Amino acid sequence: MAGLAAVVAALVLLVVLLRRRYVVARVRGHSMSPTFRDGERVVATRRRQYRVGDVIVFRARTGAKDVAWRIKRIAAVAGDPVPAWLAADHPVVPAGRVVVTGDNTGHSQDSRQLGYIELAGVAGAVPHRPAPEGT
Template sequence: MAWLVAVVVVALVLLVVLRRRYVVARVWGHSMSPTFHDGERVVATRRRHYRVGDVIVFRPRSETADVAWRIKRIAAVAGDPVPAWLAADHPVVPAGRVVVAGDNTGHSEDSRQLGYIDIARVAGAVPHRPAPEGS
């Protein structure tokens, strides 16, 4: 009986550790096509630092959002010049923020609508998949 308790405790500890390191999210819609497809599940790994080109999973600002997670590619990080396509009051991305865009910009709700994304809302980065040519 003691071995069963030990197995359950180890399983619970592993679950807690894994949940702190990884997040599983589902792709909703076509904003990241052709890199990711509607309904596809991705695993994101928590990191300390993110770079331009990383695909991140983050929570939208609004708790009443239609999806729990958003998946977008980082277009600029803190200190980078603000991309020309983003109307902004600052010449550079503020500290603690990133600019995101979908790979399928015609069907993407991204920083053009959401504004800067607070890095504290980022759950992690999806293992590297390059952006499709032309994006």
């Protein structure tokens, strides 16, 4: 019995450690099409730093009870000039925040509606998939 308890404890610890490093999210909608399809599952890895072009999984703070993960591509990071398409009061992206956009901008709720995304709400980055041509 003691051996079984040790195995169960080890498995629980392993799951806890993996959940701190990885998050699995489901793509909902067509905002990241054609890079990701609706219903596709992605695994994001937590990072210390994010770059323009990274696809991230995050929870936006919208005030509503929005619990679904969102998946978008970073368009600008802290210190970068604010993209012209984003109405903002600052000339540069503030510290601790990023600007995100969908690859299919016509069907994307992104920083144009959500504003800056706080890095504290970012779960991780999906292994690199380049943006489609023309985006």
